[in-house]
Amino acid sequence: MAPEYEASWWLGHEYRVAKHEVGVEYGRWTRMFGPVFRIKAALWQKDVVVISDNVAVKHIYQNAYTYVKSPAFQPVVVKVVGRGVVWAEGDEHKFQRKMVSPGFSITAVKKMAPGVMACVDKMIHRLQNDCKGKNDVFNMCDYVPACTLDIIGQVGFGYDFGHETPEGKAILQAWHTDVKLFSTFAAFLAPIVIGVAPWITKLPIKELHEDSTAKKVIHQVGRKLLQEPPNMDGTDIFSILVRESYQDKKRPSAERRLDDNTLLDNILSFFMAGFETTSGAIQLILLDLAKNPEVQSKLRDEILNADSSDVDIIESLPYLDAVTREGLRLHPSARDTHRVAIHDDIIPLKNPVLLGDGTTVTSIPVKAGDGFTIPFLVQNTDPSVWGSDSYEFKPERWMKDGGLPQGSELPGGPFSNISNFVDGPRLCIGWRLAIQEIKLILSSMIKNFEFRDTGAKVEKYISPAVQPFVDGKAAQLPLKVIPLQH
Numbered sequence: 024m025a026p027e028y029e030a031s032w033w034l035g036h037e038y039r040v041a042k043h044e045v046g047v048e049y050g051r052w053t054r055m056f057g058p059v060f061r062i063k064a065a066l067w068q069k070d071v072v073v074i075s076d077n078v079a080v081k082h083i084y085q086n087a088y089t090y091v092k093s094p095a096f097q098p099v100v101v102k103v104v105g106r107g108v109v110w111a112e113g114d115e116h117k118f119q120r121k122m123v124s125p126g127f128s129i130t131a132v133k134k135m136a137p138g139v140m141a142c143v144d145k146m147i148h149r150l151q152n153d154c155k156g157k158n159d160v161f162n163m164c165d166y167v168p169a170c171t172l173d174i175i176g177q178v179g180f181g182y183d184f185g186h187e188t189p190e191g192k193a194i195l196q197a198w199h200t201d202v203k204l205f206s207t208f209a210a211f212l213a214p215i216v217i218g219v220a221p222w223i224t225k226l227p228i229k230e231l232h233e234d235s236t237a238k239k240v241i242h243q244v245g246r247k248l249l250q251e252p253p254n255m256d257g258t259d260i261f262s263i264l265v266r267e268s269y270q271d272k273k274r275p276s277a278e279r280r281l282d283d284n285t286l287l288d289n290i291l292s293f294f295m296a297g298f299e300t301t302s303g304a305i306q307l308i309l310l311d312l313a314k315n316p317e318v319q320s321k322l323r324d325e326i327l328n329a330d331s332s333d334v335d336i337i338e339s340l341p342y343l344d345a346v347t348r349e350g351l352r353l354h355p356s357a358r359d360t361h362r363v364a365i366h367d368d369i370i371p372l373k374n375p376v377l378l379g380d381g382t383t384v385t386s387i388p389v390k391a392g393d394g395f396t397i398p399f400l401v402q403n404t405d406p407s408v409w410g411s412d413s414y415e416f417k418p419e420r421w422m423k424d425g426g427l428p429q430g431s432e433l434p435g436g437p438f439s440n441i442s443n444f445v446d447g448p449r450l451c452i453g454w455r456l457a458i459q460e461i462k463l464i465l466s467s468m469i470k471n472f473e474f475r476d477t478g479a480k481v482e483k484y485i486s487p488a489v490q491p492f493v494d495g496k497a498a499q500l501p502l503k504v505i506p507l508q509h
């Protein structure tokens with residue numbers, strides 16, 4: 024158990040976790056107590072087990088229908104992302120996941136590359152136009168999130184959600200408001216109160232029932248598109264999913280198809296799960312590059328030498344690849360994920376755990392209702408696995424022989440064995456698209472600009488995904504931007 028004296032009498036250890044930078048408290052306690060320990064939950068709820076033992080975490084992910092997202096938050100999830108794949112559990116999840124997967128296949132994501140590039144070019148031109156002097160400082164949060172939103176509009180819908188369109192403006196404005204709100208004490212407390220008293224979500228309070236701005240916009244645009252015949256050549260996710268269901272409608276198929284509401288809720292889920300996560304990771308990698316000018320110029324040399332706009336060539340540049348892997352390792356887009364067991368089970372452990380009573384266990388007995396929190400950054404930066412420089416940004420480790428730990432020492436998952444996209448039946452469906460976006464955005468930015476650190480102390484907090492903060496203000500990443508002529 025994390026030290027009792029560090030817990031607030033009514034907020035447990037949870038508020039301490041939220042008040043500190045992402046991963047700091049989990050990391051400190053893991054160093055003190057090992058990869059399995061308990062913390063006190065807020066409002067006198069059951070203790071939560073914080074677990075970064077890789078074998079245990081894999082077990083939790085692989086048994087995704089035993090370890091579910093907290094049912095108490097479902098009404099909140101519905102409000103934000105609707106009843107799509109992010110919300111669904113059990114058989115409904117299996118069904119929806121199968122139906123939406125064609126939208127994220129290797130072939131589908133490859134075909135999205137020109138759309139992604141068009142949005143990246145728009146952002147590059149915008150930043151070039153805004154650069155007046157040689158040493159201008161820009162808040163990257165005004166540029167990168169607008170670009171990743173634009174990308175999801177393009178690849179999700181084949182629709183322009185650029186920052187200058189009314190729809191894009193409405194979603195970005197709502198996002199800025201939400202980011203500020205999420206970092207407040209009230210936002211910390213609200214989900215916990217809902218967890219304790221789920222009936223609160225049924226109270227006749229307008230704000231609890233009104234759809235989010237993004238939900239309204241996406242459904243409005245989607246309904247218009249659904250009136251039209253399916254686009255049989257469209258490479259966007261919406262067209263692919265409509266086509267799939269359209270073909271199903273014509274085929275005498277026993278399989279249920281996605282109804283229009285579920286289809287639109289899924290598109291909404293891709294927006295919400297895909298735009299802020301990707302933009303946060305890109306921004307924090309840009310900060311690493313600004314703080315490490317020699318890495319930045321090595322990367323620029325590689326990009327300029329390749330001298331190519333061919334997406335396949337850019338995506339396979341070895342140093343860009345190493346920068347992407349290292350950047351993601353250090354900057355998971357979420358602080359943690361939480362699961363609740365719906366029936367009794369036994370979780371195996373990689374390393375035995377010494378209990379408070381002096382006994383040692385090699386597995387954890389689980390009772391229905393037990394809660395587990397998996398801290399992403401702790402998993403990616405374990406010094407006993409990555410070495411004493413585990414917190415440092417060193418892309419070279421991905422390139423040199425023997426620079427990487429054995430796969431069996433790492434969390435696992437679809438990309439580089441790092442924790443960012445989780446694993447098992449609920450692993451991030453958009454991970455290939457995210458990697459493509461990160462590489463294409465970084466390569467264009469580094470080719471066209473030099474980024475320098477301003478000396479501002481940038482910190483990482485959850486709001487609701489990991490965000491850069493300066494002086495307690497959310498969505499702040501000031502960087503000196505110097506346009507380059509080639």
Ligand code: HEM
Nearest residue numbers: 108109293296297300301304356360443449451452453457
């Ligand atoms: C760097 C970028 C990204 C990161 C780090 C990331 C991370 C994650 C994580 C950790 C989860 C699991 C959450 C949980 O179960 O607690 C997840 C799920 C999901 N992600 Fe991503 N994501 C990224 C980009 C994207 C993109 C670009 C899309 C789509 C356009 C997307 C769509 C989804 C969806 C739909 C789920 C739910 C999957 C399911 O439950 O079956 N993500 N993502």
